[in-house]
Amino acid sequence: MSRAARLLALLKGDAAAEKVVPPSGFTAQLTVFTAATMAFLAVFALALSLATDRLATRWGEALGQSVTIRIAASEGDTDAQAARVLEILGETPGVASARALDDAEERALLAPWFGEDLPLDSLPVPQLIEVIETGRGFDPEGLAMRLRAEAPDAVIDDHRRWRRPLIRAAHRLHLLGIGALGLILLSMAAMISLAAHAALAANGQVLEVLRQVGARDAFIARAFVRRFTLRAGAGAIVGTLAGVASMALLPDMEAAGGFLTGLGFAGAGWLAPLLIPPLAGFIAFWATRHAALRALKEIP
Amino acid sequence: MIELNEVSYGYAGRTLLSDLTLGIAPGSFHFLTGPSGAGKTTLLKLCCLELVPQSGRITAFGKPAEQLGRDGIAQLRRRVGVVHQDCRFLDHLSLVENLALPLRASGQDPHSYREDIDALLAWVGLSTRADALPPELSGGERQRAALARALILSPDVVLADEPTGNVDWEMSLRLLSLLLELNRMGKAVLIATHDLNLIRQAKAHVAARNIRLRGGRLEMAGAEL
Numbered sequence: 001m002s003r004a005a006r007l008l009a010l011l012k013g014d015a016a017a018e019k020v021v022p023p024s025g026f027t028a029q030l031t032v033f034t035a036a037t038m039a040f041l042a043v044f045a046l047a048l049s050l051a052t053d054r055l056a057t058r059w060g061e062a063l064g065q066s067v068t069i070r071i072a073a074s075e076g077d078t079d080a081q082a083a084r085v086l087e088i089l090g091e092t093p094g095v096a097s098a099r100a101l102d103d104a105e106e107r108a109l110l111a112p113w114f115g116e117d118l119p120l121d122s123l124p125v126p127q128l129i130e131v132i133e134t135g136r137g138f139d140p141e142g143l144a145m146r147l148r149a150e151a152p153d154a155v156i157d158d159h160r161r162w163r164r165p166l167i168r169a170a171h172r173l174h175l176l177g178i179g180a181l182g183l184i185l186l187s188m189a190a191m192i193s194l195a196a197h198a199a200l201a202a203n204g205q206v207l208e209v210l211r212q213v214g215a216r217d218a219f220i221a222r223a224f225v226r227r228f229t230l231r232a233g234a235g236a237i238v239g240t241l242a243g244v245a246s247m248a249l250l251p252d253m254e255a256a257g258g259f260l261t262g263l264g265f266a267g268a269g270w271l272a273p274l275l276i277p278p279l280a281g282f283i284a285f286w287a288t289r290h291a292a293l294r295a296l297k298e299i300p
Numbered sequence: 301m302i303e304l305n306e307v308s309y310g311y312a313g314r315t316l317l318s319d320l321t322l323g324i325a326p327g328s329f330h331f332l333t334g335p336s337g338a339g340k341t342t343l344l345k346l347c348c349l350e351l352v353p354q355s356g357r358i359t360a361f362g363k364p365a366e367q368l369g370r371d372g373i374a375q376l377r378r379r380v381g382v383v384h385q386d387c388r389f390l391d392h393l394s395l396v397e398n399l400a401l402p403l404r405a406s407g408q409d410p411h412s413y414r415e416d417i418d419a420l421l422a423w424v425g426l427s428t429r430a431d432a433l434p435p436e437l438s439g440g441e442r443q444r445a446a447l448a449r450a451l452i453l454s455p456d457v458v459l460a461d462e463p464t465g466n467v468d469w470e471m472s473l474r475l476l477s478l479l480l481e482l483n484r485m486g487k488a489v490l491i492a493t494h495d496l497n498l499i500r501q502a503k504a505h506v507a508a509r510n511i512r513l514r515g516g517r518l519e520m521a522g523a524e525l
Contacts, residue, residue, distance in 0.1 A: 019397070020401065023392075205390075206390055209390055211374070211377075212348075212350070212377065212384070213377065213401050213402040214453070215405030217374075219407075296370075300350045300351065300373075
């Protein structure tokens, strides 16, 4: 029988064979509650991990290979310095392209802070030049020195300096989410293992009688394993549904646009929590089987 | 079928059994006697590998016990029916379900054997108690139920530890007749008892061997009653 067929047979089970283990109310409730709670928390950890990964990717893409050069000079001089800066950039190794932003683009950049009707002509708004690097990038210090000499009002605004730590932080949050998910699953394994131990200890005589009548360890363990696997799976389904429902109730990330509102799932990410119940079932299977076989070793 | 060669066993620094040699052959009938605490139960547990000897060697159905492994021991216990003194059952299961346990544990479908279970219950006089839970059974009924469970897989050897310890004389005779009938069917039987009347009663029907445990050693081994 293949492994999949054996697993199916286990889940389908033999209700009468399982009956050899008496009903155990407390451990049953404990297992269901633990699995539900841990699955609920796992949904949040998963959402945090996926969201921060998304955030890091978005920030990384936004950062791209771009640098801005800002020229804040008097009106006539600004155009001359902008032209000179573009010339310099054209000669600088590592610069793929450079272009001066037009008024409409600058107005769009300032609109979130000053509104759509900004009188750009009457304000001393600096000229912005967008620089796209090649993959190897340019030497920022060398460029800064040359700009200081030939276009003294030009300043390199290297936003990578402040964005990179944020991206690093997002990546670490992503790893933290994965770590939290792992800890939650390990805790689930530990708690189900404890519940299985309690059930096995309470059924010491059952184990002895079964061994005496010729039951193999695998047969005895199966009765406990199936019970705990199904309970953990059922609890995890409830917890996962509750977790997903909670995530769905968070404010829409596009509408609000902030980091916290982006913590939910997006797109195919909504399918990720579907993995939690079978994972909980597998953990319960492994933890209970391990606990049962260990307990049985004490019985001749 | 089961052979003990120079087997010793003890615990807490005390040697209970010392250099015992015993063979249980097919179709044999043994009584194991001795004072309380002499080690009769221990010897039976060694025979069904519930205990591991400190020294010596146990061979079961031609295989050294130490080579059997846990699955091998489980397999062996399907060929050795044991009636324990305390007749342990699963209290949440009915008598029929308890009798079906060895079948279920050996991977057989008890539903296919319901007629055999009913026949066995009738044989031990418990047909009317089939659906009773073990705590509802009397001492004698438990003894007979334990015997029935020990026989459900048609074992080659039956080991009974004080099977008449909790029953009246009439019931003792009935249990003895069941064990004698088993022996006539070719099963090897070993009964641990201190009931000499039971042994005398058996003497009229079977050439039983009486082996006596005293001071950790077997006496009169091989003596015919």
